[in-house]
Amino acid sequence: xxxxxxxxxxxxxxxxxxxxxxxxxxxxxxxxxxxxxxxxxxxxxxxxxxxxxxxxxxxxxxxxxxxxxxxxxxxxxxxxxxxxxxxxxxxxxxxxxxxxxxxxxxxxxxxxxxxxxxxxxxxxxxxxxxxxxxxxxxxxxxxxxxxxxxxxxxxxxxxxxxxxxxxxx
Numbered sequence: 001x002x003x004x005x006x007x008x009x010x011x012x013x014x015x016x017x018x019x020x021x022x023x024x025x026x027x028x029x030x031x032x033x034x035x036x037x038x039x040x041x042x043x044x045x046x047x048x049x050x051x052x053x054x055x056x057x058x059x060x061x062x063x064x065x066x067x068x069x070x071x072x073x074x075x076x077x078x079x080x081x082x083x084x085x086x087x088x089x090x091x092x093x094x095x096x097x098x099x100x101x102x103x104x105x106x107x108x109x110x111x112x113x114x115x116x117x118x119x120x121x122x123x124x125x126x127x128x129x130x131x132x133x134x135x136x137x138x139x140x141x142x143x144x145x146x147x148x149x150x151x152x153x154x155x156x157x158x159x160x161x162x163x164x165x166x167x168x169x
Contacts, residue, residue, distance in 0.1 A: 004074045007067040014063035018110075019155035021053055022148050030145060039134040046141055047129045054118055061111050068104060072096060099165025106158040113151045117144055 029049060033042045069089070076082075076091030093101075121143040128137035 004071060004078075007070050007074065010063050011067040011071065014060040014067070015155070015159065018057050018060040018064070019152065019159065021056065022152045022155065025049070025053065026145070026148055026152055039138060040132070043125075043134060043137045043141060044129050047125055047137075050122060050144065051126070054114075054122065057114060058118075061114060064107060065111065068107065097166055098169045099161050102165060102169065103158050103161045106154050106161065110151050110154045110158070113147055113154070117147050117151075121147070 030046065033045055037045065072092035073088045074092065075095050076086075076088030076093075079091050079095055081088040081091035121140045125137055125140035125144065128134075128140060
């Protein structure tokens with residue numbers, strides 16, 4: 001049970017970094033940059049900020065995914081799956097509450113959205129900033145903003161599912 005508690009702590013910490021970071025970027029950093037800086041200053045700042053944030057998000061995604069999968073194993077082990085010679089992960093999946101499955105699904109969708117952001121519009125943003133192509137860079141940053149907003153909503157729904165899902169489902 002101690003390992004499960006450590007896994008849960010790491011899982012929640014990674015989610016806080018990821019979802020909290022999206023909230024700060026979306027509602028504080030970007031609006032302040034738009035208010036105070038012209039595109040030639042704002043776009044390189046946002047590209048550099050996102051580069052650093054996305055490194056943390058990648059770590060958070062890995063920790064969230066690995067800890068979540070390991071918690072499924074823990075549920076199966078607690079049920080005695082390994083003592084019966086059964087797969088603890090499969091047993092954990094079968095025994096997990098539907099809210100856990102919903103949380104896992106939305107988390108995976110968030111990971112896919114993040115991968116798209118990182119590999120497509122963010123890569124283009126960096127190229128356009130390097131070329132000082134400000135209108136094209138702004139288009140990519142706007143696409144990132146919209147996708148981050150989608151992921152932020154999904155993240156809030158996931159947190160809601162994790163905290164009140166058992167009572168609702």
